[in-house]
Amino acid sequence: MTTQTNLAPTARPPRAARGGIRPSRQNVIGWLFLMPAIVLIGVFTITPFAQAILLSFQSWDGVSAESPWVGFENYEFVAGDPIFWASMRNVLFFGVIGFVLGNGIALGMALAVNRVAKGKTFFRTVFYLPGVLSVVVVGLLFSFILAPGSGVLNRLLELAGLGVLAQNWLGEPAIALPAVAAVFIWFHWGFGFLLFLAGLQDIPKELYEAAELDGAKAWAQFRYVTWPQLAPVSSIVSLLTLLAALQIFGTVQVLTNGGPGYHTMVPTLAIFNEAFVNWRYGSAAAMSVIFGGALVLLSILQLAITGRRSRT
Known part of the structure; x- marks a missing residue:
């Protein structure tokens, strides 16, 4: 006796039940939405950079x-230009200060405001207000504050009996670079503050309650709850702050124009002067290629490090 088993074919669900639009069509629609941004990036970023290389x-x-x-003559000129390499050292200082001190202040103030029961809207507005001002306004404001003799800062030091600390803040080679860096931090830290505050408000309160039940104190809660949960936000803030510090231009131009001497010169201002003051567009393009390549490599490295940290 032979037993025959009839296997009924499995009915294939309709396309709507399988998720609607097919994956291939979803890819086409996604590329269509991305196309305007790709065209803009190609026209205003990739094409000018290619022209600069040429x-x-x-x-x-x-x-x-x-x-x-002229071949590599422009690159040979840039390789021996002390002003450009001094500007590269200066912008590295801005990058370290902005990355460490600027982000540290932004995170610290976000932690403080997040613990305030009332007035968060007021603090968000006040702390972000400097970022609304234009670069020229900020430069002129601090030129008045940091002016020697009659500057607001020196007058306040004299009124407080600390006149011995009065300085020519933007004219002394040893002080000018840190003074401009302080202005940069004041101008830019509000953006990172807002992002950190938004990230803190998205952390579930249940995580802190569980940490308290386990006996975790304030530092342990920050180390094992707050900081890991802020990893995506801190990656974005770190990258944006670092790039803003390395591309600083207007603040330096208005405050010191690279002086005294070249102690506050930055690459963007050196490229500007080489092209529009010295009328050497070829060597200015070589400077921009070197500096732009360094920014791209640094951005890739930063994204790789922060991406690896967020996955662990």
Whole structure:
């Protein structure tokens, strides 16, 4: 006797039950939405950078119709230019100060405001207010505050009996760079403060309650609850702050214009002067290629480090 088993074919669910739009069509729709942004990036970012690379191998004064090919002469000039490499050292100082001190202040103030029961809206507005001002306004404001002799800061020090601490804040080579860095931090830390505060408010309170039941004190709660939960936010804030510090231009131009000497010169201002003051567009393009390449490599490294930390 033979037993025959009839296996009924499994009915395939309709397309709507399988999730609606097919994956291939979803990809096409996604690319269509991304296309305007891709076109804008290509036109306003990739194309100018490619043109700068091409110009870096040419000699052009910005006026002549001809731009002869000079090969690597512009890069040889930049390699021996002490002003450009001094600006690279200075911008590295801005990057470290902005990354460590700027982000530290933003995180500390966000932690403090997050614990306030009332007035969070007021503190958010006040602390972010400097970031609303234009670079020129901030530069002129602090030029008045840090002016020697009659500057507001020196007058306040004299009234407090600390006149011996009065300085030519923007004219002394040893003081000018830290003074400009302090202005930069005051101008930019509000953005990181808002992002950190938003991240803190998204952390579930149940995590802190569980940590308290386990006997965790304030530092342990920050180390094992707050900081890991802020990993995505801290990655974004760190990258944006670092790039803003490395690309600083307007603050330095208005406050010191790279002086005294070249003690506050930064690469963006050195490139600007090389092109629009010295009329050497080829060497300015070579500077921009070197500096832009350094920014790209640093951004990739920063994203790799923060991405690895967020996954652990």
